[in-house]
Amino acid sequence: MAAFGHTFPFYADPKPTFPMDTTLSVIITIFLTALVTFIIILPGIRGKTRLFWLLRVVTSLFIGAVILAVNFSSEWSVGQVSTNTSYKAFSSERISANVGLQVGLGGVNITLTGIPVHQLNETINYNEEFTWHLGGNYAEEYTKALEKGLPDPVLYLAEKFTPRSPCGLYNQYRLAGHYSSAMLWVAFLCWLLANVMLSMPVLIYGGHMLLAAGIFQLLALLFFSMATSFSAHCPLRLGTAVLRTHHGPAFWITLTTGLLCVLLGLVMVVAHRMQPHRLKAFFNQSAEDLTLKWSPEEGELLSPRYRFMAESPEPQDIPLSETSSEVCCKEKHPKDSDCAL
Known part of the structure; x- marks a missing residue:
């Protein structure tokens, strides 16, 4: 792009970012x-x-x-530094900005915020994510970032996490x-x-x-x-400062x-x-063990029930008919003549 009218690489207007993931x-x-x-x-x-x-x-x-x-979350390992660094490729202009790095379980998130935000007739407020989880191709995402013409600090940090980087991050x-x-x-x-x-x-x-x-x-x-x-053997130098990460x-x-x-x-x-x-x-549970009771009327499986003697119903006297009473009397007293009366 610099070959046509000496125009510096540009990046489209920053996308409106939600204040939270x-x-x-x-x-x-x-x-x-x-x-x-x-x-x-x-x-x-x-x-x-x-x-x-x-x-x-x-x-x-x-x-x-x-x-x-x-x-x-992308805030497992974070780091932030304020520095004076270059802004775009093929440009000698430098900016004062806050550069942040957030490493999560599925990728990295890089932020670049100008101090102040409006510098070089642009709004310097970038928030870029590069992922490697669920089959994501980190190298492909980095290549797309190069084609977009992202600022140098963002590309520099993203390059440190590429598969071919000597850092091995x-x-x-x-x-x-x-x-x-x-x-x-x-x-x-x-x-x-x-x-x-x-x-x-x-x-x-x-x-x-x-x-x-x-x-x-x-x-x-x-x-x-x-x-x-x-990962402490690979320093991240941004302009005159070094970005250090911590938990x-x-x-x-x-x-x-x-x-x-x-x-x-x-x-x-x-x-x-x-x-x-x-x-x-x-936990709002009874201290006594509860025993489940099923009844045939409820349509459940039959199970034996055992009762204590105190719970057993009292024996009741059932009147017998005359014929059954005579038979019972003869069995108990066969020689008694009063049984037939």
Whole structure:
């Protein structure tokens, strides 16, 4: 393009960006809607059960929302720097801007915001995403970015994560993101099973599933930490500054939720051994084991019923007819002549 009138590569007007990731917005909206629904029906619950029920619902929804949201978050490893750097290829113009890098389980997100935003007769506000999950071709997306003529800082950071980059960041983060995402999906499944079991008289298994959900979340953090520990040998230089990354909010909130699940699971296991009656009372379950009773009238399978002597009906005197009374009398007193009278 520079061959025609010395025109610098351009990029179309920045797309209007939503202030939050749309996937995370949908997840948060769904769980908030569920929370509001449970709060609406809260006045229908009486006594202390209302407080216990609200605590269980809020805790469970928080854990489920976190496990699902961090799987799609791009803030596992973040970094930001203010620098004075070049803006476009074939141009000596430099800009002052904030450059941000966000690494998630499925790709990287690069932001470029001018200080001020309007410089060189342009609006410098870019937010570009490059993905590698679900069969995405990162190299192809990078090639398209080159064809668009994205700013130099964006292309420089995106090039560091290409498969052919000598930094090797692509293979590290891609594998770590793949296994971390798998662990989080297993943790989400354990959370679902825990909710099902805690609503049934099998609280100990619900505690085990909650403990497993926390362990799988911690395993996801372990896989991702292994990738970041090997990425410190590739400095990211932008103009006069160096961009350094650190664990982001998604990493820390996953750590908090994982430890919370492990703690709650251990508490339930200990409470089941030490105070099973209080544990059942907390989950609004009767302390006594209930025995199911079926009756033929209900169309269920027949099962034997056993009753104690106290529950047996008292014997009743049933009058006999004259013929049957005479037969009975003769059997008991064969020589008595009064039986025929």
